[in-house]
Amino acid sequence: MNKKTDLRILRTKQSIRKAFYELIQEKGYEAITVQDIADRAMINRNTFYLHYQNKPDLLDTCMNELLSDLKDAILLCPISMNPFSISLLETVMQTVLEHISLNMIFYRSMLIEENRIYPFQAKMEHIVKDKLIEGWKLDQQNSPLAISKELLIEYLGSAFMGIVIWWIKNDKPLSASEVSAQFSKIVAYGHLRAAGIDVEE
Template sequence: MTKKTDLRILRTIQSIRKAFYELIPEKGYEAITVQDIADRAMINRNTFYLHYQNKPDLLDTCMNELLSELKEAVVLCPISMSPFSLSLLETVMQTVLEQISLNMTFYRSMLIEENRIYPFQAKMENIIKDKLMEGWKPAQENSVLAISKELLIEYLGSAFMGIVIWWVKNDKPLPADEVSSQFSRIVAYGHLRTAGIAVEEEN
């Protein structure tokens, strides 16, 4: 009997979240009401309140759980032991895209167009930046980068998120491993050279 009860609770929670994810792109987060969610999930308002205090509680719970799963997956990527590892960047990108594929509806709701949830995007980008900074060691003890390390991480994090949003918005136009490989090549060789465009050097 306990197992049946647990399954019913799980299905109700899944229905609430599915309804919530579907409504965000349709109405925008601010316009959604608890009644909207209850109607879409085919439950009553009292059932909603058995599981969540209010709409912000539902949003926070969804974001925290998905970001926690993403972080756990990213943490498992090998640590870079060089000033910067392109293989790490490629591995992290592929890991993130594969994790997104498991919850595409949620990520589309959080990241795309005017209905995106900016705190989620910022927290996701911070997970990526933290991983890229992890294990960073200069090639030599007193070596100095030609540019600011913080600026480089900011650039890579922003570019990384731009690729992720493009991939989600366009419904995975390329396989995750191909996107990851191309992104690492762009970082390594620059966008013009990677695209096969000759670069004229100034005298």
């Protein structure tokens, strides 16, 4: 009996979230009401309130659970002694894209166009940056850089998120492995050399 009840609750929550993501894409978060979500999920308002306090609670729960799953997946990427290891960048990018593929409706509703949820993008970028600088905690040499470490991390994080958003917006035009390999080459050689363009000094 408990298993049947649990499955019913799980299906109801999935229906609510699916309706929520679809409505964000169609109307934007601010325009959505609890009644809209209930109507789309084919439940009544009381059923919604059995699971979530209100619309912000639903949003926070969705964001926190997906970001927690993403963080767990990234943590499994091998730690490199070099904070700017090309293999690390490639692995993290592929891990992120594969995770997004499993939750595409959610990520599209959170990250794309005028309806995007900006706090989600900022939190996601923070998780990526934390992984990229993880090597500094292991690097006993702590060699000085020719440019600001903070600037470099900001550049890599912004470039990383820009590619992720491009990939989602264009319905995955390249495989996760292709995007990851090309991104690591751009970082390693610069965008012009990576594209095979001669660079004049």
